[in-house]
Amino acid sequence: MSFQQAAPASIVPDTDELARISFIGTRAFLIEAPGAFDLPTQRRIWALSHALETRPEIAEIVPGMTNLLVILKETPETPEAVVHALQEEWRRARGVDLAGREIEIAVTYGGEHAGDLPALCDLSGLSDREVVRIHHEGTYRVFALGSAPGFGYLHGLDPRIHMPRKTVPSLHMARGSVTIGGMQTGVAVLTGPNGWNSIGFAELQMFDPMAAAPAVMAPGDTVRFRPERIEL
Amino acid sequence: MIEIVATGPLNTVQDLGRPGYRNIGVTASGAMDPLALRIGNVLLGNAPGAAGIEVQTFPFQVRFSEGGAFAITGADCRATLDGVPLPPWWTAGAAPGQMLELFPPLKDARAYLCLAGGVAVAPVMGSRSTSLRGGFGGLQGRVLATGDHVATDRAADGFLPKGGFGVVPPAVALKDAFPVAEGGALLIRALPAGEHDLFGADAQRFWSQLWKISARSDRTGYRLSGDPIHPTEVMEMRSHGVVPGVIQVPPAGEPIVQMSDANTAGGYPKIAGVIEADLWRLGQARIGSLLRFVPATHAEARAAEQALAAYIADVHKTARLVRQALAGMA
Numbered sequence: 426m427s428f429q430q431a432a433p434a435s436i437v438p439d440t441d442e443l444a445r446i447s448f449i450g451t452r453a454f455l456i457e458a459p460g461a462f463d464l465p466t467q468r469r470i471w472a473l474s475h476a477l478e479t480r481p482e483i484a485e486i487v488p489g490m491t492n493l494l495v496i497l498k499e500t501p502e503t504p505e506a507v508v509h510a511l512q513e514e515w516r517r518a519r520g521v522d523l524a525g526r527e528i529e530i531a532v533t534y535g536g537e538h539a540g541d542l543p544a545l546c547d548l549s550g551l552s553d554r555e556v557v558r559i560h561h562e563g564t565y566r567v568f569a570l571g572s573a574p575g576f577g578y579l580h581g582l583d584p585r586i587h588m589p590r591k592t593v594p595s596l597h598m599a600r601g602s603v604t605i606g607g608m609q610t611g612v613a614v615l616t617g618p619n620g621w622n623s624i625g626f627a628e629l630q631m632f633d634p635m636a637a638a639p640a641v642m643a644p645g646d647t648v649r650f651r652p653e654r655i656e657l
Numbered sequence: 658m659i660e661i662v663a664t665g666p667l668n669t670v671q672d673l674g675r676p677g678y679r680n681i682g683v684t685a686s687g688a689m690d691p692l693a694l695r696i697g698n699v700l701l702g703n704a705p706g707a708a709g710i711e712v713q714t715f716p717f718q719v720r721f722s723e724g725g726a727f728a729i730t731g732a733d734c735r736a737t738l739d740g741v742p743l744p745p746w747w748t749a750g751a752a753p754g755q756m757l758e759l760f761p762p763l764k765d766a767r768a769y770l771c772l773a774g775g776v777a778v779a780p781v782m783g784s785r786s787t788s789l790r791g792g793f794g795g796l797q798g799r800v801l802a803t804g805d806h807v808a809t810d811r812a813a814d815g816f817l818p819k820g821g822f823g824v825v826p827p828a829v830a831l832k833d834a835f836p837v838a839e840g841g842a843l844l845i846r847a848l849p850a851g852e853h854d855l856f857g858a859d860a861q862r863f864w865s866q867l868w869k870i871s872a873r874s875d876r877t878g879y880r881l882s883g884d885p886i887h888p889t890e891v892m893e894m895r896s897h898g899v900v901p902g903v904i905q906v907p908p909a910g911e912p913i914v915q916m917s918d919a920n921t922a923g924g925y926p927k928i929a930g931v932i933e934a935d936l937w938r939l940g941q942a943r944i945g946s947l948l949r950f951v952p953a954t955h956a957e958a959r960a961a962e963q964a965l966a967a968y969i970a971d972v973h974k975t976a977r978l979v980r981q982a983l984a985g986m987a
Contacts, residue, residue, distance in 0.1 A: 450930030455851055457851075457897070494679075571682045572920060575682055634781050639782065
């Protein structure tokens with residue numbers, strides 16, 4: 426199976442290429458889109474998610490980064506038939522753009538919660554001011570939620586400030602830390618171990634378990650960071 | 658209503674979990690041995706999804722402020738009621754003021770205390786399970802502490818014989834449906850997962866060797882120690898949803914099995930996924946114990962699920978008959 430780069434400007438998918446479908450245990454099927462880690466591919470994942478969510482045999486759908494985990498209500502008798510049906514849905518799925526909300530997040534860049542900013546400057550060869558400017562000038566899309574309650578994986582980070590995840594996670598990164606993990610950015614929702622790189626801090630609470638809609642973010646939302654303070 | 662008189666540090670209120678919110682990053686949680694919790698509830702005539710107390714650190718001691726029926730299932734924790742020993746997998750009635758004590762089990766890891774009516778805490782996102790990481794669910798989102806009062810919902814009407822009654826534990830009743838341990842190792846069935854073939858010859862070593870459950874294991878996941886395995890190529894993975902039972906292999910090469918408090922997303926190469934019908938057995942495996950993974954098929958997984966369902970249905974029917982017969986004699 427090839428993993429060719431999809432044409433980034435187009436939202437019309439390459440319908441010929443099959444998704445990669447694998448098992449996680451008995452009821453869960455992971456559908457991974459071929460092609461690039463980009464918005465057109467994610468739009469097709471959103472479309473697939475939409476097409477599958479009303480199927481009665483499906484218990485749960487978990488969108489990831491250009492992939493989708495489908496959890497069935499029961500262990501299927503013939504998993505091959507499930508894979509075939511999912512592949513058919515993937516073939517039919519056309520990109521949709523979710524009409525998400527616009528979320529603005531006020532950030533204190535630098536300061537005590539930006540422990541990894543110097544390392545990012547070293548890695549990128551940019552000054553701290555340039556790193557901060559590039560980060561807050563970006564427009565991001567919530568690709569998926571996961572990992573911790575309400576945590577949104579944000580796509581759209583400028584390649585100049587990509588930074589690999591740490592091999593040894595920080596043990597006590599604060600909730601609200603504005604972080605970079607590889608080509609993604611996000612705001613930590615829990616205090617605890619975290620392998621992403623922190624460059625700032627946001628007060629916004631991203632999750633309320635008692636609310637009717639517990640997560641502030643949803644896939645498709647547009648996120649902008651507003652520099653409230655810059656402490657360099 | 659019970660009062661916690663003594664407890665170890667990691668005992669929580671759990672039900673069958675909070676599935677359906679992984680898409681917003683919320684772990685399902687729920688009992689590590691859902692079968693034991695289910696049977697405890699069946700014995701009491703509770704709804705199958707009623708909340709109970711998962712006891713994984715001992716001793717654990719409660720006083721019944723009001724009288725009521727209770728059930729003890731899961732690990733045989735040599736329970737006593739006012740000092741009188743109770744058999745494992747047993748339901749009995751407690752009078753007001755009586756003290757129930759659970760001691761460290763000699764085998765298996767977790768005992769379940771179910772109460773008639775079920776533990777009454779407010780459901781959060783459809784479940785009463787405690788999410789320690791999220792800090793919600795259960796009793797104020799935290800572990801139980803000495804002095805806590807645990808209320809129960811209204812119990813179903815039912816007759817409980819003096820001295821109570823019990824069931825044959827699933828490990829005995831279902832020994833034909835679940836692979837027997839060889840030389841003390843637990844056999845856990847699993848299906849190959851997405852990156853299985855990337856491990857090349859190391860995949861065979863994954864299945865053939867005995868893995869030890871390391872001390873760095875908890876409700877979130879079991880870290881296994883053994884001869885490390887590595888994929889033949891390093892692959893940049895994109896984060897994707899995972900479910901309990903997924904066996905991921907971080908760069909150091911020692912697998913991690915995600916359990917009830919599994920993260921909702923992962924990005925390590927995954928070599929296999931434990932069949933759901935074997936998760937309760939893994940949930941009873943102790944730190945330091947050995948296990949070996951056995952490749953399985955969906956058909957074998959379904960057969961194991963059917964055996965479990967038949968056992969639960971049988972306990973359900975028998976418990977009802979016992980109550981009726983004894984009520985008739987009374």
